[in-house]
Amino acid sequence: GAVVSQHPSWVICKSGTSVKIECRSLDFQATTMFWYRQFPKQSLMLMATSNEGSKATYEQGVEKDKFLINHASLTLSTLTVTSAHPEDSSFYICSASLGLAGGVTGELFFGEGSRLTVL
Amino acid sequence: QKEVEQNSGPLSVPEGAIASLNCTYSDRGSQSFFWYRQYSGKSPELIMFIYSNGDKEDGRFTAQLNKASQYVSLLIRDSQPSDSATYLCAVPGGYSSASKIIFGSGTRLSIRP
Numbered sequence: 001g002a003v004v005s006q007h008p009s010w011v012i013c014k015s016g017t018s019v020k021i022e023c024r025s026l027d028f029q030a031t032t033m034f035w036y037r038q039f040p041k042q043s044l045m046l047m048a049t050s051n052e053g054s055k056a057t058y059e060q061g062v063e064k065d066k067f068l069i070n071h072a073s074l075t076l077s078t079l080t081v082t083s084a085h086p087e088d089s090s091f092y093i094c095s096a097s098l099g100l101a102g103g104v105t106g107e108l109f110f111g112e113g114s115r116l117t118v119l
Numbered sequence: 120q121k122e123v124e125q126n127s128g129p130l131s132v133p134e135g136a137i138a139s140l141n142c143t144y145s146d147r148g149s150q151s152f153f154w155y156r157q158y159s160g161k162s163p164e165l166i167m168f169i170y171s172n173g174d175k176e177d178g179r180f181t182a183q184l185n186k187a188s189q190y191v192s193l194l195i196r197d198s199q200p201s202d203s204a205t206y207l208c209a210v211p212g213g214y215s216s217a218s219k220i221i222f223g224s225g226t227r228l229s230i231r232p
Contacts, residue, residue: 031217032217034219034220043207043222043223043224043225044163044207044222044225046219049217049219051217091160093162093163095220097211097218097220106151106153106168106211106214106218106220107153107165107168108153108155108163108165108209108220110162110163110164111162112161112162113161113162115160
């Protein structure tokens, strides 16, 4: 299957600082990547859809100025949490799909996740 | 807006028994269905997908699809403690790589020794 790699796997930062999380597709080109957030014991919440070469599409309630997404190449999307606060502490997961065409299953391939703790 | 519903659990099953996880979906036109397993603190991983009505077996796992009832289930035979995790049912929102995957809220499964 396709491989998605995410870095860093965990990060601790001070309140008010910014944190960048990288998501790479290692063996395929991903024109679209998805960013999820998950709080403890809660379900995955889609934050935004990252589109290569264009602006990300944010889900309702997600602040686009706080969660900056850049998808500058077909293999790399980044999520920057700006002016992080303790309530932003969460598990952030990226993913990509090959779609459902040409016999491809349409499954999502997930990165390992990045656990952010804001002090 | 497509929706996927799951019982959040927790579902407690004795070791060696069959665990049955259920999921319903709102869009009658949905074509494919996925079951992901997520261990605590880890990302989800795909364990089964199914397209056709009926059963699909893979080792101890069986996915069952009933499109008329808009119902998909996952059976885990000979449950092991290592099966304790949250199981997410998912449906693609479309057919391209840019289509969102719609997840259910997940069912927490606990296998008791």
